[in-house]
Amino acid sequence: MSGRAGRRGQDLMGDVYFFGIPLPKIEKLIKSNVPELRGQFPLGITLVLRLMLLASKADDPEDAKAKVLSVLKHSLLSFKQPRITELLKLYFLFSFQFLVKQGYLDQEGKPRGFAGLVSHLHYHEPSNFVFVSFLRKGLFHNLCQPTRKGSKHFSQDVMEKLVLVLANLFGRRILPAKFQETTIKFYQSKVFLEDLPEDFNDALHEYNMNVTKEFASFLLNVAKLADMKQEYQLPLSKINFTGKECEDSELVSHLMSCKEGRVAISPFVCLSGNSDSDLLQPNTPNHVVLRTIGIDHSRAPVLWSQTFDNQGRRMPLNAYALDFYKHGSLTGLVQDNRWAYPPSLLHHLESCSPSVSTVSLRELCEDEDDNVVLAFEQLSKSFSEKLDEV
Template sequence: MSGRAGRRGQDMIGNVFFYDIPLPKVERLIKSNVPQLKGQFPLTVSLILRLMLLAAKADDKADARAKALSVLKHSLMSFRKERNAEILKIYFMFSLQFLIKEGYLDQEGNPIGFAGLVTHLYYYEPSNFVFVRFLVKGLFHKLCQPIKGSTVFSDDVLEKLVLILANLFGRKYLPACSMKYKCTFCQSKVFLEDLPEDFADAVNEYNTKVQENFAHFLLTTAKLADMEQEYRLPLSKTDFTSKNWHGSELASYLMDNTKSISAISPFACLSGVVDNDLFHREVINKAVLRSLGINVTNCPLLYLNKYDNRGRRRPLNAYALDFYKHGSLIALTTDNWLNEGDAYYALKDFSLLIKSIGTSLSELCDDPNDNVLLAFQQLGEIYEKKLKCVT
């Protein structure tokens, strides 16, 4: 067991008690080197929206703002590192810009529109933002058309709705090699179909806008990079800015190539990568300045396809849709390669997701007979009933 001897930022000295530990081990622990702790990037766009919601909706606004600022300021990543603190500030501004453009905050920073729904689904980022994009573009209203003369929806409509939700919120990947078993399943389809074309187009449109904003964020933060570290090879620690390399043909070539770039790793630019390539998400992780501590996971992009290291596409597991069709937990263990317990809890989460979306929409929607609201309510009841049958 390990912990902190004292409260970070408050106690200068802490006490450590060793209980039932042999004296030689205690001596070894006392004499050992203190490991260097590195904080991970602490912010997400959803977290920032939640903080803005907290500050706006709390009864004690001063206390809420103090708590929000505490989360933003007291990150281990920025502890005693002013450069990292500045990076977090710029990321905060990028997030605010994103939230305002997408209609979750007004110009005063107050949450509006679907902000509550997005924060309720924060653990699914970026799918929560894409889901709202579908709502705003009217794609769900186009899909959710009831049977003529009633408020009941056909199986085709509900299955398509589950397909879309599974592509957003039930993303469990299978290995690429599993595709060779495509015709050997008994009840499940196993491999999830792609999003309908109009929904996929909306995702690509969303990704393009977000990617452009994120690239500008990277270009802005590049000035905070530790260029001494950037010119040092990560394993050998060879520093190409040192005097030992002055006059070297390799060092000269490296320096010449980096004159025209500002946000690309000096070694990545040797392959012809330039700043404009940051607008392509597949390049970001390979080319971004390492000392910034930022990668493409900090950008709320939804990748519709995922590939293994051999370039083969990895299919999504269709467990959520398969269960909706056949209602068999056993089939998910035999066909979908899921452990029975894992399958049950994944289905339970998916069922709760549908119910929570329905509840959020009922609070946001003025019309209780709205087709999208009714479709989610009907789907939630059906899915919950199917799940209860296997417990």
């Protein structure tokens, strides 16, 4: 086990205590090489929003500001790497701009609107942003219509469609494409989840396109941080295509001539006709982006309704949440979905429980008889009762 001795950003030195470890083992640990610790990308858009919430809502503004700056400045990934530090600054600015455009922050960085709900669902990013975009477009209000005017009860069909939408957003479990080609019959469960209803799917596509366009602009801006010497070098053989000795090479001449319209695209990928416009395409592979930038499409808050493997086959979503809501039994789910451990299934069911968002919706809505809030409360109660019976 390796870790930090001392508090990040506060202690210059720390003490390590060995307890119950034989002396030869201690000697080996002291004399061994220091393991290389590599940090992960520390920022996410929801994290930036939560930091802004902390800075604006804290009782002690100065203390909150110090904590926020500590998180932003003292990243292991950027330790002694000024280029990564610059990248994190630019990503923070992109995140801030995104949150302002989406209406979660005002121009002064103060949270507003659905900022609390998005922050509450932070562990579901980017589904939390998609969920709120559906709310804003009124799609849930169109769906959640009571059985009759003035009633507070919703039909089973409405509830199942609501679960279908939520299952496409939260607790997503992607199955291998080969499962669709199998001859195995599922007797007790519908394993593959249906697509979103058409209006929700159209709204999701619109959201993804807008975010992808903004993120593509961000990639063009951070492309200046790339190490172009490494970009023109083959990753395994380390053959360099920028030296004078390669000027007579036809390959190099072609490689060096395909720069127009290609700022954030790898020069080797350019040979296949790719350009910066491909950054706007759905499911653009990460390897087309300059690899020394240090960031790729996984940092864009988009949620693609369809996922494909490297052979172009669609990988379906598991319908376990919708199935459980319909029949309330774990037996069929465990058998047809090949779940080895029912506790793991319970964990997944609890993670996509509609009660997650019900509390925040009630707090945000002033109308006690709002159909969306009432529908979520009915669904949450029904879902919880089924879980309690397991």
